[in-house]
Amino acid sequence: MFKKAQDDNNIKQIICIKWGTKYGADYANKLYGMVSRNITPPFRFVCFTDDTTDVRPEIECQELPPLDVTMPTNTLGKWPKSRLWGEKLGDLTGIVLFLDLDVIIVDSLDPFFEYGKPDDVVLSYNPSNPLERLGQTSCFRFQVGTLVSLQEKFKADPQGVADKYRFEQRFVTRNVPGGVKIFPKSWVAHFRRKSRQPFPLNYFKKPKIPKGSRIIIFPGDLYPSHALEGKYNKNAANNAKDHLKRIIEPKNIKRPIRHLRHFILPVDWIEEYWKE
Template identity: 60%
Template structure:
């Protein structure tokens, strides 16, 4: 029996992503498609909204970036170009779509993300970094095409003011979602640093773990899956043994001002990330 959510999209699970500029590119899009294909029950579609189709796999449906004729905010932390996806139309897609960031890792079935809530609901990942704030995370969230038009209109009216008030686009979506935002189960989408990285001092002896109930692992704030695979710290390509890292505590070039913050950032290589984050 087809659920109401899938019935609203013609019985097809619709997964989307967005790619612009040169930060990520085809390798990230292709890798994300492969992870989705391995972890979803067909039928499904995978659509990338992009300004560059070169190098993308033939199975990926490509659409031009939706137009958004505004000047994007400057000196803000949120990824506001995602607002392009909030318009009344989204290429040829209709009904609920599941948005995925390019730098997350799919480690389990995505089917349940199309079973929770109703076809007209906006369902977000819980933001684990602000437990006292009922805040969603837009690294992975589901919404019906056209439902976020009021948000796009409000953003278009004064992009910088909206960015200054809400700081992150995920807070803007959570606070202004028509009908209110619902949430996927907390353990479905895990935060690599909070849920997988070992606490100090175990991070010097044990690699990051993958909880059995995880389906997706996100890597926000500059830490990419490749960093986890390599066991990098500082997120600038530096790989060190535990002893070398501890010695770096006394380096004048140390990035983190807090010694404890510096020590707890160390991670050993994570083979399970490489196992999943591949074509």
């Protein structure tokens, strides 16, 4: 633990990044609201963005960090977070905790600033490949300027890096100088893997808040707004009857069990936490 060192720095720094049109200002605004309710002040909340329209005034908006590369195409992973790996990060110095815009915070963030050593790069646990020690960058902590070597490797061959590692979090996990640390597994819960109920309970029981979790993350194309409505993604049915009818569609009839598993009931606790 390094609580004393963090106290000496006097302020906890939360950052996020918003580019393009995928996420509106409401996501940044709700994230700030959740952070403010789940952190011991003082803190800074900085959003690196190309569009400040309708962003609440408490959020410090700064320009996207410069990165003169052509982003990879035809890859599953998303790579604009590589902008955060430079020697400079706006006017920030020291330790920062990055959060994806679409996370839901359900408990205190303070332990994320106390875990490990000040110079550790700490990722959340990624359960997608249990046989692979893989981190998840929906929530990760680092010191500004310590990831420059990652950015240099990426800049040298963005498409080649994306083709080799597929996902940005795998590249980070494998290439951080000295290796990465992982936050306790229970702190950051993957919604689809830890919150939703297994088949057939998913038709009778609502997704849960996993025990010990502090943050719920939503990788892939299932957003909090979808889960709130009981939809597995933007095109999914929001009720069991219509969902079951779609099992005869060509894409589903080949994998019927997968389709049956991809149903959730409306998640009412999201409204309690995911708000400004």
